[in-house]
Amino acid sequence: MLLCIDIGNTNITLGLYEGETLGPSWRVRTIHDKMADEYGILLDQLFRRRGYRPEQVTGVAIASVVPPLTPTFEQVCREYVGREPLVVDAGVRTGVPIRYDNPREVGADRVVDAAAVRALYTVPACVVDFGTATTFDAVSAEGEYLGGAIAPGIGIAAQALFERTAKLPRVELTRPPSVIGRNTPHSIQSGLLFGYVGLVEGMVARFEAELGPQTCIIATGGLAEIIARETDVIDVVDPWLTLHGLRIIYELNHASC
Secondary structure: OEEEEEEOOOEEEEEEEEOOEEEEEEEEEOOOOOOHHHHHHHHHHHHHHOOOOHHHOOEEEEEEOOOOHHHHHHHHHHHHHOOOOEEOOOOOOOOOOEOOOOHHHOOHHHHHHHHHHHHHOOOOEEEEEEOOEEEEEEEOOOOOEEEEEEEEOHHHHHHHHHHHOOOOOOOOOOOOOOOOOOOHHHHHHHHHHHHHHHHHHHHHHHHHHHHOOOOEEEEEEOOHHHHHOOOOOOOEEOOOHHHHHHHHHHHHHHHOO
16 A cells, blocks of 8 residues: 655645555645654644554655755654655656756646646646646656746735735635625635636637647646536546555656665
8 A cells, every 4th residue: 555645835635555556645734843743743634534544554755845844744654654755856756857958846736636637637738726826737748847937826826915915814625706806805705706717718728729629628726626627628626646656656766666
């Protein structure tokens, strides 16, 4: 059984694989100063609520964009799972040629997503990841990671409105009754949701202009389904794309041992 862990700035996603099948999966809030024992206890509780035990895990793969938490989770894996994790970094085989000017600048999650796309979907492709940042990543027809674009995430935009204005409230990120808001919360929801739909549609059109009209558009991340319901430019919604990529990279490196 393989445990895959994607450590993001806002959320940590975890999933258990038996072969190629994703079983139980979880999203938990990222707490940057949480101790290894605290995460270890949480992991144990998540497992046992679904009828599993950490000692059943035979391998672990980690992607992290939060450097301080990487050694924390390495310690969790050693002490609570009893396994040395595979951490995706510059020394790990991914199967993805990287054409970025400086490959070390590319976040591990973006490379892992590209590995999943190469194996599971068609290329060329554009991955739209709705995380702390909204990222657009291009994978060429040859399966190369070309680069992409980074914009502030919806959550960051909502938080900035609340923190930097005197009278605008914090709102839930849901679809308002109409584009034209009749009150302040609905107006904010409209601007956030439909504004980001416009961002996605505009960026996808520009990516397709460079990659070609047959580009497969794949949305992932916690808010992917909400955005995808409002546009027809997204071909596939795969909330667990990064976990799938971690499984693929783990198997690639395990097979080469």
